[in-house]
Amino acid sequence: MTDISAAAPGREARTLSNLAVAGFVWRQWMRKPRLYGAFIGFMGLATLADVFVPVAAGRLIDSLSGGGADASGQAHWLALGLFLALAAGVNIARQIGIRMEILASSAVMADMTADAYARVQSMSADWHANAFAGALVRKITRGMHAYDEITMYLWGGVLPGLGVTYGLGVYILINWPLAGLYVLAVNTLFIVMTMAMIERYVRPQNLVSNARDADLGGAVADALTSINTVKSFGAEARETGRFARLAGDWRREVRKTWYRFANTWLVQMIAVLALQAGLAGLLLAQWQAGEASAGDVAFALTAFLVMAGYMRRFGEEVQSLQKGLDDIQDIAGFMAGEPQIADAPGAPDFRPGAGAIEFDQVRFTYGGQDSPLYEGFDLTIAPGEKIALVGPTGSGKSTFVKLIQRLYDIDSGAIRIDGQDVRSVTQASLRQSIAVVPQDPALFHRTLAENIAYARPGASREDIIEAARRARAHDFITDLPQGYDTLVGERGIKLSGGERQRVAIARAILADAPILVFDEATSSLDNETERDIQAALAEVMAGKTAIVIAHRLSTIRDADRILVFQDGAIVEQGTHEALSAKAGGVYLRLAQLARP
Numbered sequence: 380m381t382d383i384s385a386a387a388p389g390r391e392a393r394t395l396s397n398l399a400v401a402g403f404v405w406r407q408w409m410r411k412p413r414l415y416g417a418f419i420g421f422m423g424l425a426t427l428a429d430v431f432v433p434v435a436a437g438r439l440i441d442s443l444s445g446g447g448a449d450a451s452g453q454a455h456w457l458a459l460g461l462f463l464a465l466a467a468g469v470n471i472a473r474q475i476g477i478r479m480e481i482l483a484s485s486a487v488m489a490d491m492t493a494d495a496y497a498r499v500q501s502m503s504a505d506w507h508a509n510a511f512a513g514a515l516v517r518k519i520t521r522g523m524h525a526y527d528e529i530t531m532y533l534w535g536g537v538l539p540g541l542g543v544t545y546g547l548g549v550y551i552l553i554n555w556p557l558a559g560l561y562v563l564a565v566n567t568l569f570i571v572m573t574m575a576m577i578e579r580y581v582r583p584q585n586l587v588s589n590a591r592d593a594d595l596g597g598a599v600a601d602a603l604t605s606i607n608t609v610k611s612f613g614a615e616a617r618e619t620g621r622f623a624r625l626a627g628d629w630r631r632e633v634r635k636t637w638y639r640f641a642n643t644w645l646v647q648m649i650a651v652l653a654l655q656a657g658l659a660g661l662l663l664a665q666w667q668a669g670e671a672s673a674g675d676v677a678f679a680l681t682a683f684l685v686m687a688g689y690m691r692r693f694g695e696e697v698q699s700l701q702k703g704l705d706d707i708q709d710i711a712g713f714m715a716g717e718p719q720i721a722d723a724p725g726a727p728d729f730r731p732g733a734g735a736i737e738f739d740q741v742r743f744t745y746g747g748q749d750s751p752l753y754e755g756f757d758l759t760i761a762p763g764e765k766i767a768l769v770g771p772t773g774s775g776k777s778t779f780v781k782l783i784q785r786l787y788d789i790d791s792g793a794i795r796i797d798g799q800d801v802r803s804v805t806q807a808s809l810r811q812s813i814a815v816v817p818q819d820p821a822l823f824h825r826t827l828a829e830n831i832a833y834a835r836p837g838a839s840r841e842d843i844i845e846a847a848r849r850a851r852a853h854d855f856i857t858d859l860p861q862g863y864d865t866l867v868g869e870r871g872i873k874l875s876g877g878e879r880q881r882v883a884i885a886r887a888i889l890a891d892a893p894i895l896v897f898d899e900a901t902s903s904l905d906n907e908t909e910r911d912i913q914a915a916l917a918e919v920m921a922g923k924t925a926i927v928i929a930h931r932l933s934t935i936r937d938a939d940r941i942l943v944f945q946d947g948a949i950v951e952q953g954t955h956e957a958l959s960a961k962a963g964g965v966y967l968r969l970a971q972l973a974r975p
């Protein structure tokens with residue numbers, strides 16, 4: 380199994396072999412085999428017709444130079460007709476082929492991009508923590524367009540080019556062996572040299588400039604998603620400077636790539652000239668010796684023009700094809716590996732119960748860390764229990780929540796919810812049974828009604844309003860000019876922190892999950908908002924297992940049990956009264972510090 384993490388943006392992308400990328404492209408073609416079959420068939424017809432254009436030209440010249448010796452005087456008209464029919468046939472077949480390709484590729488590009496998007500969404504939280512959203516967007520869109528280029532350049536350019544040049548080469552070989560050998564040899568040399576230069580000389584540099592290109596996208600998205608921080612530090616000029624440095628890196632690398640492209644073209648042009656001079660010279664010599672007719676020389680010159688056109692394009696097309704393969708390799712990489720956190724084959728959906736949670740000898744280490752955060756971690760939470768998690772920053776409270784949601788897999792031991800191991804059920808069904816109200820909820824740039832209904836798509840307007848009422852969000856929503864139809868701005872930027880949390884509580888109410896997790900905002904809210912949120916919360920928690928990452932004494936006091944975390948372990952647990960009575964205890968110290 381390929382480790383997909385290596386392809387995570389932000390790190391240098393792993394290079395898939397051309398063969399692996401080609402396999403991916405092949406599977407995309409197989410989505411529309413009939414349309415692509417027709418496209419290839421028409422391109423083949425066009426190629427065949429192109430091979431015979433010089434032959435028809437030769438016949439025409441011969442019939443003309445024969446002075447109309449045939450009895451009817453029709454031969455040259457027939458030859459001209461054949462010549463024109465072939466020339467028209469090439470273009471008609473190509474036109475029909477291209478239209479088939481447009482039909483097939485537009486459909487495949489849409490499907491392939493949707494699959495890549497789904498795959499990226501299925502990547503683990505850890506993978507995304509290492510990814511730049513902007514770089515991902517760039518990689519996916521670049522790969523989408525590369526697919527069309529690969530298809531067109533291969534079937535519409537490179538392969539017809541090979542067909543015509545070798546087809547004519549063989550025709551020449553049969554009629555004039557020496558010239559034929561020369562043409563085939565120069566052709567082969569040209570192709571081998573072009574491929575080698577592109578693979579060894581152009582491609583490595585092209586991958587480097589692609590990586591710089593993705594860095595640019597990543598940097599823009601990184602700074603723009605934190606634009607408020609940038610502004611609050613008055614750091615616009617600093618960020619612009621940072622971007623300019625990255626743009627400078629990109630410019631240096633892309634210039635090298637483009638120079639390498641240009642150098643390859645130069646070498647190719649020299650080979651085309653050699654072919655031109657050699658073929659014309661050889662046939663002229665044969666004509667002089669009386670071994671070739673004027674028509675033969677006309678054939679040679681037309682054949683050369685046709686071949687030179689294909690060869691000139693061949694170089695560019697092989698390069699574009701390689702660039703296409705490089706550009707699509709990120710998407711191919713996403714699809715080639717398995718997400719680190721995957722549903723077990725045939726995993727059933729989670730069956731929600733009363734909300735019992737059990738940690739059984741859990742050991743967990745974050746990727747990139749040497750020592751485990753949790754070791755031999757045991758805990759049982761009864762259905763309906765109200766738990767408060769307290770402890771110093773970095774002690775492992777948020778990790779506890781991430782583990783019950785299975786955002787990370789543990790090293791050993793087991794986490795069971797309602798008797799079901801979190802690894803044995805589908806992730807989506809598990810997470811739908813755990814409603815999380817984060818500290819600083821990010822909303823979608825959609826209407827408030829849509830944001831609330833995110834927990835239950837298809838919820839009626841009445842249900843949405845009822846949930847908002849219970850979350851103490853209805854009043855501020857109806858005060859907005861467009862009420863429930865107000866767009867909240869990217870990540871909900873147009874709402875205050877307290878308002879966003881109440882929208883998230885309304886979502887949790889609609890979700891109606893047996894387990895509720897509430898991460899209290901650390902920043903202080905005004906008394907009224909705080910009271911509203913506490914009241915809303917009390918309602919949501921009724922009858923559910925509730926886990927509150929607590930920063931406020933009020934929440935802690937009401938908890939059935941307080942778990943005190945320190946360095947990834949629960950060092951004390953009990954009610955507020957019991958823990959407060961424990962002289963020298965961690966909780967007592969934290970509570971004293973928290974008191975105003």
Ligand SMILES: Nc1ncnc2c1ncn2[C@@H]1O[C@H](COP(=O)(O)OP(=O)(O)OP(=O)(O)O)[C@@H](O)[C@H]1O
Pocket residue numbers: 505508745746747748752770771772773774775776777778779944
């Ligand atoms: N994705 C990650 N990769 C590596 N280490 C991580 C990751 N997330 C958290 N950690 C580390 O794990 C430890 C526990 O973090 P966690 O977020 O669970 O603490 P916390 O108690 O919730 O802290 P806070 O109260 O500040 O939110 C910290 O040392 C943190 O640096």
